[in-house]
Amino acid sequence: MAKRIDVSGLTAYYGSHKAIEDISMTVEPRSVTAFIGPSGCGKSTFLRTLNRMHEVTPGGRVEGKVLLDDEDLYGTGVDPVSVRREVGMVFQRPNPFPTMSIFENVAAGLRLNGSYKKSELSDIVEKSLKGANLWNEVKDRLNKPGSGLSGGQQQRLCIARAIAVEPKVLLMDEPCSALDPISTLAIEDLIGELKERFTIVIVTHNMQQAARVSDRTAFFNLSAVGQPGRLIEIDDTERIFSNPSVQATEDYISGRFG
Amino acid sequence: MDISTQTTDAPPPTPEPDVARLKSNSRGATRPGDRIFLGLSRGSGILLLVVMAAIAVFLTYRASLAISKDHGNFLTTFEWNTNLTPPSFGIAVLAFGTIVSSIIAMALAVPVAVAIALFLTHYAPRKLSGPIAYVIDLLAAVPSIVYGLWGALILVPHMQGLYGWLNDYLGWTGIFSWDGGAPRAMLTVGILLAIMILPIITNVSREVFRQVPRMHEEAALALGATRWEVVRMAVLPFGRSGVISASMLGLGRALGETMAVATVLSPSYDIQASLLDPGGGTFAQNIASKFGEATEQGRDALIASGLVLFVITLLVNGAARAIIARRKEYSGANA
Amino acid sequence: MSTAAVTDKRPSTLRAASLPKWSPWAIAGGSIVLAIAIGLAGGLTKVQWGLIAAVLFILGTYGIAARVEGRRQAKDRVATSLVWVAFLIAVVPLVSLVWVTISRGVKVLNLYFLTHSMGVVADSEPGGGIYHAIIGSLEQVGLATLIGAPIGVMTAIYLVEYGRGRLASAVTFFVDVMTGIPSIVAGLFILSLMLIFKMQPFGFAGSLALAILMMPVVVRSTEEMLKLVPNELREASLALGVPKWRTILKVVLPTSIGGITTGIMLAIARIAGETAPVLLLVFGNPFINNNPFEGAQASLPLYIYQQYSQSAGANAAYDRAWAASLTLIAFVMILNLVARGIARWKAPKTGR
Numbered sequence: 028m029a030k031r032i033d034v035s036g037l038t039a040y041y042g043s044h045k046a047i048e049d050i051s052m053t054v055e056p057r058s059v060t061a062f063i064g065p066s067g068c069g070k071s072t073f074l075r076t077l078n079r080m081h082e083v084t085p086g087g088r089v090e091g092k093v094l095l096d097d098e099d100l101y102g103t104g105v106d107p108v109s110v111r112r113e114v115g116m117v118f119q120r121p122n123p124f125p126t127m128s129i130f131e132n133v134a135a136g137l138r139l140n141g142s143y144k145k146s147e148l149s150d151i152v153e154k155s156l157k158g159a160n161l162w163n164e165v166k167d168r169l170n171k172p173g174s175g176l177s178g179g180q181q182q183r184l185c186i187a188r189a190i191a192v193e194p195k196v197l198l199m200d201e202p203c204s205a206l207d208p209i210s211t212l213a214i215e216d217l218i219g220e221l222k223e224r225f226t227i228v229i230v231t232h233n234m235q236q237a238a239r240v241s242d243r244t245a246f247f248n249l250s251a252v253g254q255p256g257r258l259i260e261i262d263d264t265e266r267i268f269s270n271p272s273v274q275a276t277e278d279y280i281s282g283r284f285g
Numbered sequence: 286m287d288i289s290t291q292t293t294d295a296p297p298p299t300p301e302p303d304v305a306r307l308k309s310n311s312r313g314a315t316r317p318g319d320r321i322f323l324g325l326s327r328g329s330g331i332l333l334l335v336v337m338a339a340i341a342v343f344l345t346y347r348a349s350l351a352i353s354k355d356h357g358n359f360l361t362t363f364e365w366n367t368n369l370t371p372p373s374f375g376i377a378v379l380a381f382g383t384i385v386s387s388i389i390a391m392a393l394a395v396p397v398a399v400a401i402a403l404f405l406t407h408y409a410p411r412k413l414s415g416p417i418a419y420v421i422d423l424l425a426a427v428p429s430i431v432y433g434l435w436g437a438l439i440l441v442p443h444m445q446g447l448y449g450w451l452n453d454y455l456g457w458t459g460i461f462s463w464d465g466g467a468p469r470a471m472l473t474v475g476i477l478l479a480i481m482i483l484p485i486i487t488n489v490s491r492e493v494f495r496q497v498p499r500m501h502e503e504a505a506l507a508l509g510a511t512r513w514e515v516v517r518m519a520v521l522p523f524g525r526s527g528v529i530s531a532s533m534l535g536l537g538r539a540l541g542e543t544m545a546v547a548t549v550l551s552p553s554y555d556i557q558a559s560l561l562d563p564g565g566g567t568f569a570q571n572i573a574s575k576f577g578e579a580t581e582q583g584r585d586a587l588i589a590s591g592l593v594l595f596v597i598t599l600l601v602n603g604a605a606r607a608i609i610a611r612r613k614e615y616s617g618a619n620a
Numbered sequence: 621m622s623t624a625a626v627t628d629k630r631p632s633t634l635r636a637a638s639l640p641k642w643s644p645w646a647i648a649g650g651s652i653v654l655a656i657a658i659g660l661a662g663g664l665t666k667v668q669w670g671l672i673a674a675v676l677f678i679l680g681t682y683g684i685a686a687r688v689e690g691r692r693q694a695k696d697r698v699a700t701s702l703v704w705v706a707f708l709i710a711v712v713p714l715v716s717l718v719w720v721t722i723s724r725g726v727k728v729l730n731l732y733f734l735t736h737s738m739g740v741v742a743d744s745e746p747g748g749g750i751y752h753a754i755i756g757s758l759e760q761v762g763l764a765t766l767i768g769a770p771i772g773v774m775t776a777i778y779l780v781e782y783g784r785g786r787l788a789s790a791v792t793f794f795v796d797v798m799t800g801i802p803s804i805v806a807g808l809f810i811l812s813l814m815l816i817f818k819m820q821p822f823g824f825a826g827s828l829a830l831a832i833l834m835m836p837v838v839v840r841s842t843e844e845m846l847k848l849v850p851n852e853l854r855e856a857s858l859a860l861g862v863p864k865w866r867t868i869l870k871v872v873l874p875t876s877i878g879g880i881t882t883g884i885m886l887a888i889a890r891i892a893g894e895t896a897p898v899l900l901l902v903f904g905n906p907f908i909n910n911n912p913f914e915g916a917q918a919s920l921p922l923y924i925y926q927q928y929s930q931s932a933g934a935n936a937a938y939d940r941a942w943a944a945s946l947t948l949i950a951f952v953m954i955l956n957l958v959a960r961g962i963a964r965w966k967a968p969k970t971g972r
């Protein structure tokens with residue numbers, strides 16, 4: 028069910044400040060695409076334009092096209108709410124709803140759309156938690172608050188919540204930056220499994236992580252502070268890390284700046 | 286709030302502080318200056334406790350004087366004749382009026398206040414919400430006597446239409462029947478109290494809603510929630526205990542409000558079945574209206590009724606605290 | 621049969637039928653017109669028109685949105701319109717309150733009104749003023765502040781700088797309890813003392829009751845402000861060998877003085893409008909009494925109440941009540957505005 032993303036000429040603003048400029052790329056279905064680049068280069072902003080979360084920020088607006096299997100997310104009459112159901116998101120810091128139990132957290136997205144029978148709901152919750160490799164750890168305490176879990180478990184709970192509504196694309200905004208190495212490893216393994224079913228886009232600061240989990244890697248950079256971020260190049264991960272075609276990419280991955 | 290992370294521009298501590306002196310200082314009370322200062326500040330705290338104890342003791346003492354002479358039953362008697370020998374008075378009417386007017390006020394004010402707080406934090410254009418919040422903040426400071434004057438001279442005449450309409454359509458219930466008298470009845474009192482406590486509840490609720498972490502709202506949005514669903518999933522659950530304590534704050538004001546009730550209500554010492562018929566009274570209003578002609582015995586009786594009001598407000602505050610404490614486990618504090 | 625043709629016919633999952641941007645305004649306009657029509661036909665009052673319009677607006681929004689956009693969107697729209705309607709409904713009385721107070725208040729509010737007492741003026745006649753009430757208010761509130769503010773601030777210092785253990789938690793608890801005391805109960809407490817000592821009403825008795833109301837407010841706000849002072853500042857001072865009490869006086873208090881002042885001014889604004897305790901303890905007096913320690917005094921809120929309640933509906937008295945209300949509100953608002961100004965100006969500049 029995974030879908031292809033086709034971005035062309037995308038520019039995003041915060042008020043009058045241009046955050047990213049003229050970005051075009053294609054993200055293949057059932058693959059992991061990693062965005063790397065120095066801080067402030069707009070990779071998170073770009074990620075948030077892919078499910079229209081950017082416009083939630085006051086002053087945020089977007090120009091250009093984002094096609095999800097030939098359908099423009101920014102076309103007239105497109106409902107951002109429907110877009111976000113198709114394109115799920117996992118955030119930098121784990122953010123389970125603090126007032127809901129583990130079960131309710133996973134079921135939260137489902138409850139928005141139509142009514143499910145109790146048994147159907149339990150099935151989907153179980154399937155999603157298993158999909159997020161969390162089931163064995165929480166099956167005995169589904170009714171406890173989600174905020175009682177460890178950071179890594181919370182993040183996997185958020186992934187379970189996101190995949191429960193069966194999105195076509197899963198966006199991850201530095202999902203491991205708040206986690207310890209063991210939890211990070213668990214999430215990275217999970218990403219490898221999830222790409223069988225979803226199109227995955229992940230923003231990361233950690234180049235080893237990009238090299239480990241992604242099939243393709245996009246490098247973003249900005250010419251100077253205050254200038255908009257740009258896509259420098261996108262290519263197979265192996266090529267980016269062994270023999271990139273642009274000098275700036277090589278400088279960045281070999282640690283010469285950033 | 287973590288204070289220690291707030292500032293980084295403090296001068297760094299000197300590398301080798303005099304450890305012994307620092308320790309003794311932090312315990313206080315070694316130098317004369319420290320001893321005096323600690324004494325003064327601790328003394329103030331103790332004074333506050335003494336005042337609270339004195340309030341309880343003296344009110345109870347004067348109240349017991351009155352109740353011991355009360356020929357009627359203090360809790361159930363339907364009259365307030367304190368100048369008779371023997372006197373006969375009871376608080377049933379006042380308790381009824383206080384509770385009824387406060388219930389009306391809460392039923393009207395809380396939903397509207399929560400809606401306005403949501404309006405200001407999640408719906409209104411940003412340019413509008415700032416100034417409106419500021420004005421509502423100021424309105425919370427308007428003295429209750431001004432609300433009372435406005436209620437008596439402006440609100441009461443405007444209630445005629447509503448009273449007639451309620452009587453026409455809901456008069457058969459008995460609660461909303463109206464004999465056409467001046468609308469100085471419990472419903473008007475409740476509406477005025479609602480208007481009075483609206484800014485208070487709105488302000489506190491707004492603060493609470495503003496503190497909902499953005500990441501919870503974004504989590505809901507990313508699941509494909511509409512704005513209302515974001516509010517339902519992330520904002521209201523997070524703010525629930527805050528809204529409850531805001532409401533209790535408002536309830537406390539409504540229960541103890543004196544002037545706004547005294548100016549609007551046309552009191553009588555009985556219980557009206559209809560909310561639209563003038564009559565009844567509240568603890569605070571009764572004290573203010575009866576005080577002028579009361580003898581010493583009468584004043585003691587009023588003090589006794591005040592003591593009951595005091596206890597009721599304490600119970601309300603305690604209940605609010607208990608509710609908030611019970612919801613701790615699910616609060617967002619640890620997220 | 622090409623796949624392109626098939627995908628074109630497939631209903632879009634992203635696109636949903638939606639109402640145009642102007643639709644809420646259109647529904648609102650329609651509701652108002654309809655409500656006025658119903659109102660004119662039924663001979664209803666303006667308030668009723670408004671309520672009918674509000675109900676029509678909400679029902680109309682739901683009906684139309686549910687038909688065009690589906691139930692979830694309809695719920696969202698209804699929530700939005702409910703929130704707007706609640707806001708508008710609440711605005712009406714609050715705006716009316718401010719407007720009426722100003723428009724009626726300016727009628728008799730002039731220099732004469734501010735500088736004369738009610739001395740020999742009967743309540744039902746025009747003339748007279750609020751000089752005596754202003755004097756009374758200033759003295760009572762001033763004395764209350766002299767008592768309440770230092771005790772409040774010192775208590776807060778105790779709680780934040782020294783407070784550990786049983787005493788501190790007891791004080792914290794009872795400050796909370798004290799915040800909830802109805803003003804009339806504070807008045808009754810002082811009254812019970814006066815009954816025991818056989819005293820007649822006088823201004824200072826009112827001050828004591830007001831001080832009781834003021835203290836918990838000052839404690840709370842000062843506590844908040846002291847907690848905002850970064851610990852590093854205290855440690856830096858202590859590490860230089862400065863005694864704790866001088867650290868508090870020279871480092872902690874100056875850093876938070878803006879916020880503390882704001883808190884005290886807001887507390888003053890609150891007690892300046894209190895009527896009930898003054899009614900019980902100070903009693904009211906149409907003549908000028910400059911001595912708060914002997915004899916009944918007037919005060920502004922009490923003056924408003926007595927002009928309203930003792931005048932048997934005389935317009936002159938109502939005019940004076942409105943004018944006094946305007947004076948009182950102006951006083952309270954100026955205190956509030958200045959306090960907020962100070963808070964903004966003196967806000968602790970937390971480092972970045």
